[in-house]
Amino acid sequence: MIAVANRIPVNPELAGAFEERFLNRPGQVEQQPGFVATHLLRPTEPGQPYTVLTYWESREAFEAWRNSPDFKEGHKGGHTLPEGTVTGRNVLEIWDVFSRTGQVL
Numbered sequence: 201m202i203a204v205a206n207r208i209p210v211n212p213e214l215a216g217a218f219e220e221r222f223l224n225r226p227g228q229v230e231q232q233p234g235f236v237a238t239h240l241l242r243p244t245e246p247g248q249p250y251t252v253l254t255y256w257e258s259r260e261a262f263e264a265w266r267n268s269p270d271f272k273e274g275h276k277g278g279h280t281l282p283e284g285t286v287t288g289r290n291v292l293e294i295w296d297v298f299s300r301t302g303q304v305l
Contacts, residue, residue: 201236201255201256201257201258201296201297201300202255202256202258202259202262202294202295202296202297203253203254203255203256203294203295203297204253204254204255204256204262204292204293204294204295205251205252205253205292205293205294205295206251206252206253206254206290206291206292207249207250207251207290207291207292207293208249208250208251208252208286208290209249209250209286209287209288209289209290210249210250210285210286210287211284211285211286211287212246214281214282214284214285215242215250217281217282217285218250218281218285218286219240219242221280221281222240222252225274226270226273226274227274228270228271228273228274229254229265229270229271229274231270232261232264232265232268232270233261233264234256234257234258234260234261234262234264234265235254235255235256235257235261235265236254236255236256236257236304237254237255237304238252238253238254238255239252239253239254240252240253241253249290249291255297255304259294262294
């Protein structure tokens with residue numbers, strides 16, 4: 201299993217628009233082979249980015265999603281956000297999950 205974090209810097213004044221866009225996204229990721237779970241993490245301190253955290257059965261499953269037409273379709277809606285919502289480049293981090301307790305919610 202892998203965990204993927206997409207850290208996205210968001211203007212705090214436009215955070216509501218960002219959250220609304222996420223909640224109303226097309227949702228194709230949930231239908232992808234190897235997808236396990238997704239979470240949107242809201243920052244608790246000023247200056248921290250939002251983090252979209254996903255879990256996948258394998259790196260191959262994640263890469264298949266990232267290279268799919270569904271991925272392109274699901275990510276083309278960034279233009280629907282008000283200008284200045286995202287304040288910088290996102291940072292993608294990928295980890296192997298080597299130990300786990302409990303369940304991925």
